[in-house]
Structure formats: C-alpha cells, structure tokens
Amino acid sequence: MQEIVKEIYTESIQAQIAAGEVLPGALETAAFTVAQSLINGNKLLCCGASSCQMLADHMANLLVNFYETERPCLPAIALNPVLTHLSSYAEQNDSDAFARQVRAFAQQGDLLMVFSINGNEKIVISAIEAALTKDMRVIALVGDDGGELSGLLGPNDVEIRVPSKRPSRIVESHLFNIHCLSELIDMTLFPQDEH
Structure with missing residues (x-):
C-alpha cells in the first residue's frame, strides 16, 4: 500500500512540474x-462543472475574504449549480443553471471564471455562451x-489548460492554480514592501 501512495505522490508531482x-x-x-x-469596478463570477464546483466556491471565497494577507474584500460570486427557487425548471434544464445566473447577475466588464475537467461539460459550456452574449471575458481552467x-x-x-488527462491531477492543479492566482492578484492590487 505504501508503494501505491508513493506512486500517487510521484504522479502528482510530475503533473505539477509539467x-x-x-x-x-x-x-x-x-x-x-x-x-x-x-480596479474598473467589475466583479468575478465563478462556476465549476460537477467535481469542480468546490473550486469555484473556493476562488470566490478567497477574493471576498483573503488568501494569506488580510486586505479589503473583493467582489466575487460563486454561482449555484442548483436553481432551488426554480426546482421544476431546474430538473428539466440543469445544464442551464449557470447560464441563467450569468444572464441575471453579470454586467458588461464582469469576468466569468469557469472550472472544468475536460471542457465538454454542458453546464459550463452554456455559462460561457451566456457570458459571450454579454461581452464578458472568460478565464477557463480546464484539463485534457x-x-x-x-x-x-x-x-x-x-x-x-492543465497538461493532464487524469481528473484527479487536473483538480489538484486547478486548486494550486487558484492559490497562485490569488497571490498574484493580491500582489498586483495591494503591493507590499518586502522589507
């Protein structure tokens, strides 16, 4: 068993190096x-396909709260994959859940950040299509x-795009990339003297 654990670590490390x-x-x-x-007064909308939704929640949370250094709140929203207030509609059109929220909440200049394993998840595709109708820019974290x-x-x-086909490695890399993005965003918006 321990050898299997070591192999998993090695595979994960190699994926991160790539x-x-x-x-x-x-x-x-x-x-x-x-x-x-x-800076321009816009907000970030985040969403993720199935196993990636937790990443969207985490990214929005890091901006609204903070990553490692306390700073002012930044406007970010994690979209909900379940339209509970439209349950009968949602049951028939679950791939439209994020798209409806993009159409409802987004304004021109806002950004959509999507998290995906292979880029073929319909719920994420429809969200991007909705964002494009609003002239929004898209940041896509994807694999495969x-x-x-x-x-x-x-x-x-x-x-x-994470250079991997394995879902577990892609999710691990997405999480790492979220933390990297958070640190870079903080450094850009709130530069601090290193001394």
Whole structure:
C-alpha cells in the first residue's frame, strides 16, 4: 500500500512540474485580467462543472475574504449549480443553471471564471455562451485537450489548460492554480514592501 501512495505522490508531482512548464504565462495574464477588472469596478463570477464546483466556491471565497494577507474584500460570486427557487425548471434544464445566473447577475466588464475537467461539460459550456452574449471575458481552467470549451474562447479570454488527462491531477492543479492566482492578484492590487 505504501508503494501505491508513493506512486500517487510521484504522479502528482510530475503533473505539477509539467503544469509549471506551460502555465506561468497564462496565470500571469489571468491574474492581471482579474485585477484590472476589479480596479474598473467589475466583479468575478465563478462556476465549476460537477467535481469542480468546490473550486469555484473556493476562488470566490478567497477574493471576498483573503488568501494569506488580510486586505479589503473583493467582489466575487460563486454561482449555484442548483436553481432551488426554480426546482421544476431546474430538473428539466440543469445544464442551464449557470447560464441563467450569468444572464441575471453579470454586467458588461464582469469576468466569468469557469472550472472544468475536460471542457465538454454542458453546464459550463452554456455559462460561457451566456457570458459571450454579454461581452464578458472568460478565464477557463480546464484539463485534457480543452474540449468544446476551448473553441468558444476568443483572443481576449484566458485558457489555463492543465497538461493532464487524469481528473484527479487536473483538480489538484486547478486548486494550486487558484492559490497562485490569488497571490498574484493580491500582489498586483495591494503591493507590499518586502522589507
């Protein structure tokens, strides 16, 4: 059993090293995009497909509260995958849950940050399509080959694509990338003297 645990650690470390080789530029661009949007008085809407929803909740929470250094609250909302107030509608159209909230809450200039495993989850695809109708920029954290999601992104959007096909490694990398983004956003908006 211990050897299996060591193999899992090794695989995870190798996935992080591979991501570290290809993602720094995208993470820098995403952090600057979020910071600029917040400076302009806009907000960040976050959503995630199935196992990634906790990541969307975490990202919004880190901005509203703080990452490691206490600072003013930043406007971020984690969209709810369940439209409880429209339960009969939601049962028939669960892939539209995020899209309806984007249409209801988002304004031009806001950002949509989506979390996905392979880029083919309908609930995330419909959210991006709704964001595009509002001229919103999209930051997409995705894995595998990016799926249908990648084809929806334009030149002003940011794709943070984890170079892995394994869902567990993708989720681990997304969490790491959230923390990296949070630190970069804080450094951009609230620079501190290191001395």
